Amino acid sequence: MRSTPLWASEAARPWTREAFADLRAAAGAFRVGLTGAFTAWPALVGRVAFYAVCLMVLGAFWGKVGASRLPGTLATRLPPGGLGPYVGVTEWVVISVVSVQLRFEDEVRSGALEARLLRPRSWALLLIAEAAGGTAARMVAIAPAGFALLLMTGLWPGPQALARTALLAVGGAVLTLLVYALVGLSAFWVRRVLPAMLIAQKLMFLLGGLFAPISLYRGWLHALAFASPFAAQLGFPGQAILSMSWGGFARALAAQAAWAITLAIVAALACRAGVAKTLREGAS
Amino acid sequence: MKPAVTVQDLRKTYRQPRRRTGAFGGLRGLFQPEYVELAAVAGVSFEIGVGERVAIIGPHGAGKSTTLKMLSGVLEPTGGEAQVLGFTPWRERRALAYRIGVVFGQRSQLWPELPARDSFALLRRIYDQPAEAFARRLGELAERFGVAGLLDQPPGRMSLGQRMRCEIVASLLHAPALLFLDEPTIGLDVTAKAAIRDFIREQSAREGQTVVLTSHDARDIELVCERVIVINAGRIVLDEATEGLRRRFLARKLVTVRSVAPRLEVEMAGVTRRPSEPHTTVLEVDTARARVEAVVAAALAHGGIDDVSVEDPPMEEVVHEIYAALGV
Numbered sequence: 004m005r006s007t008p009l010w011a012s013e014a015a016r017p018w019t020r021e022a023f024a025d026l027r028a029a030a031g032a033f034r035v036g037l038t039g040a041f042t043a044w045p046a047l048v049g050r051v052a053f054y055a056v057c058l059m060v061l062g063a064f065w066g067k068v069g070a071s072r073l074p075g076t077l078a079t080r081l082p083p084g085g086l087g088p089y090v091g092v093t094e095w096v097v098i099s100v101v102s103v104q105l106r107f108e109d110e111v112r113s114g115a116l117e118a119r120l121l122r123p124r125s126w127a128l129l130l131i132a133e134a135a136g137g138t139a140a141r142m143v144a145i146a147p148a149g150f151a152l153l154l155m156t157g158l159w160p161g162p163q164a165l166a167r168t169a170l171l172a173v174g175g176a177v178l179t180l181l182v183y184a185l186v187g188l189s190a191f192w193v194r195r196v197l198p199a200m201l202i203a204q205k206l207m208f209l210l211g212g213l214f215a216p217i218s219l220y221r222g223w224l225h226a227l228a229f230a231s232p233f234a235a236q237l238g239f240p241g242q243a244i245l246s247m248s249w250g251g252f253a254r255a256l257a258a259q260a261a262w263a264i265t266l267a268i269v270a271a272l273a274c275r276a277g278v279a280k281t282l283r284e285g286a287s
Numbered sequence: 288m289k290p291a292v293t294v295q296d297l298r299k300t301y302r303q304p305r306r307r308t309g310a311f312g313g314l315r316g317l318f319q320p321e322y323v324e325l326a327a328v329a330g331v332s333f334e335i336g337v338g339e340r341v342a343i344i345g346p347h348g349a350g351k352s353t354t355l356k357m358l359s360g361v362l363e364p365t366g367g368e369a370q371v372l373g374f375t376p377w378r379e380r381r382a383l384a385y386r387i388g389v390v391f392g393q394r395s396q397l398w399p400e401l402p403a404r405d406s407f408a409l410l411r412r413i414y415d416q417p418a419e420a421f422a423r424r425l426g427e428l429a430e431r432f433g434v435a436g437l438l439d440q441p442p443g444r445m446s447l448g449q450r451m452r453c454e455i456v457a458s459l460l461h462a463p464a465l466l467f468l469d470e471p472t473i474g475l476d477v478t479a480k481a482a483i484r485d486f487i488r489e490q491s492a493r494e495g496q497t498v499v500l501t502s503h504d505a506r507d508i509e510l511v512c513e514r515v516i517v518i519n520a521g522r523i524v525l526d527e528a529t530e531g532l533r534r535r536f537l538a539r540k541l542v543t544v545r546s547v548a549p550r551l552e553v554e555m556a557g558v559t560r561r562p563s564e565p566h567t568t569v570l571e572v573d574t575a576r577a578r579v580e581a582v583v584a585a586a587l588a589h590g591g592i593d594d595v596s597v598e599d600p601p602m603e604e605v606v607h608e609i610y611a612a613l614g615v
Contacts, residue, residue: 016385114394121360123413
């Protein structure tokens with residue numbers, strides 16, 4: 004293959020070809036993330052152990068709350084069997100998702116972004132795809148620990164509920180990844196992304212229902228949480244393992260799809276604005 | 288034939304916020320920001336022909352990397368025009384990316400924890416290359432750059448020289464017509480530097496690639512490039528063939544004599560002795576005051592001579608002379 008000078012007029016590529024090439028490159032980056040995570044298996048084992056510890060602590064906590072059923076508190080509305088399985092699902096999502104915001108921050112702040120912009124593919128797309136690969140590997144590795152918990156506690160929900168939960172958990176992981184990516188993209192404008200990340204984490208905790216289902220909330224807080232992307236991220240997958248009708252499942256999936264599209268568009272616009280800023284002002 | 292690169296009055300001015308002092312300075316700066324303008328490139332114009340190997344040199348902050356970034360499309364100029372292989376780089380960055388290869392000496396395009404082979408495979412997808420042609424090209428380049436045995440190693444575990452060879456292979460995998468190299472030998476040892484220079488020169492000669500290189504190492508310029516553009520304070524102060532530059536700025540030759548005697552005495556006007564090892568005498572000849580053949584004859588007259596060589600002074604001295612002449 005000899006390189007020959009190709010001039011602009013000879014090099015036009017149809018957008019469809021570019022779009023497919025983007026997808027193929029993203030698939031390649033996903034694979035890199037997946038194999039990278041499995042290759043670093045000691046870290047994966049550590050993450051599974053961390054998940055197990057989290058579940059033991061939180062399961063015991065909700066077990067105590069559920070057992071006492073103090074009048075006038077939300078404990079009276081807890082589902083039979085406690086919230087162990089619910090927290091098992093929300094933690095499965097949160098602990099699995101790769102901290103892609105740190106990669107974004109590092110590349111923007113260190114100026115490594117400049118070398119990435121020399122490629123004919125979207126830098127952000129490749130970063131997110133690679134992080135998605137790592138997230139998939141973690142979800143696969145952590146899942147057996149979750150199954151073990153369900154078996155040990157005797158709260159096995161049945162294959163249909165498991166399938167619904169798994170699907171919504173994957174959707175939740177995609178949303179979480181997009182939220183993290185948005186936090187990471189803020190590095191174009193702020194010195195550190197940590198404050199933005201702390202805010203996102205608090206919102207996931209409260210509006211996402213990280214430790215308790217948003218169905219336990221009352222009034223405006225319930226409405227706000229339900230309408231936010233954070234419920235689609237964590238609350239819906241968690242709810243699916245407790246009880247969810249097929250109709251509720253379809254609505255949850257639709258909400259996840261809508262939020263995924265919205266967040267992806269916002270991320271694409273933020274990335275476009277950030278890259279334009281870098282092209283104008285230069286990298287760090 | 289169209290030139291590979293055409294640059295016309297290219298300018299780049301950075302606008303930086305001025306920091307205010309005092310307790311409320313930061314707050315005032317928020318509402319009434321003030322900016323300082325810094326001209327990194329103040330109107331440069333040149334052309335580079337297809338297959339040419341050109342060095343852009345200059346002291347730190349001269350504007351050479353800024354020029355290279357604008358030509359590769361990762362920085363928008365404040366003014367002026369440029370065409371690279373028929374593209375306006377900052378408007379057609381993505382299309383241009385298929386046609387150029389770029390190596391930033393201090394930035395890696397490989398995944399540090401991934402075997403180099405996997406990084407290259409991902410680059411194949413990124414540049415949308417057909418698998419078969421890509422495999423052939425990787426095989427050829429890996430052989431040529433001596434990295435065939437390193438393909439299963441992650442770059443994070445390679446030496447700097449090995450990693451730089453992999454970086455250059457990565458930049459060539461999509462068969463670019465033009466190669467931008469920003470400090471490609473920075474931080475390398477002498478042997479690795481020599482190998483990288485040989486590889487770049489041979490690669491360009493073999494495939495007719497245009498090479499645009501920035502470096503602080505004069506040997507990079509001397510051994511790779513046939514033309515030098517000197518930039519200072521954002522302007523081109525010199526644009527000349529490497530050989531011509533050497534002749535113009537140094538009317539001197541180095542005569543190296545290896546002899547049986549530990550030291551030779553050659554006393555002539557315009558000839559000075561340079562420090563050297565025993566049995567080797569290095570004489571610097573000012574060609575305006577002494578003829579080289581007379582110096583060689585005087586050396587040979589001593590007898591017991593094993594070897595005589597006549598060379599131009601190293602490029603480093605040429606660069607030093609240029610900077611001194613320009614008051615840089």
